[in-house]
Amino acid sequence: MVTTFRTTALTEVAAEAALAVPGVAGLQPRLAQRLAAAAAPTRTDTTSHRAPPPEAAVRADRAPDGSGWRIEVRCVLTEDRRALDIAQDVHDRVAFAAASHLTALGDVERVTVEVTVTRIAGRRDVA
Numbered sequence: 001m002v003t004t005f006r007t008t009a010l011t012e013v014a015a016e017a018a019l020a021v022p023g024v025a026g027l028q029p030r031l032a033q034r035l036a037a038a039a040a041p042t043r044t045d046t047t048s049h050r051a052p053p054p055e056a057a058v059r060a061d062r063a064p065d066g067s068g069w070r071i072e073v074r075c076v077l078t079e080d081r082r083a084l085d086i087a088q089d090v091h092d093r094v095a096f097a098a099a100s101h102l103t104a105l106g107d108v109e110r111v112t113v114e115v116t117v118t119r120i121a122g123r124r125d126v127a
Contacts, residue, residue, distance in 0.1 A: 006105070009107045010060040010069065010098055018058070018073050018099035023086035027057030027117040068110030071098055077120045089114045
């Protein structure tokens, strides 16, 4: 239970940090999450049309060898800056935010971050 709570909190921290980077248009859920959402029973209220939460595009789990945390961030970028520069900024901010979060919990562990750019949105795609 504590690990699940810690993982959920870590994904939220990572999503928030990634979305704060200039040039990040949004976060994109993994295909499995998108398929699961599409297969879910449709609801008649307005919540059925909401986008998945940003943390759905972030995966955090323990490294298999127990050496710390692995975080994967899947993001959509704008074409305002070079994709490499934006991805590096996402990596650095997420790594810092995650390490700070874990340290505040008394859990000083290594954090490895992987950033995947899923697409680059044109100016008219972002609005």
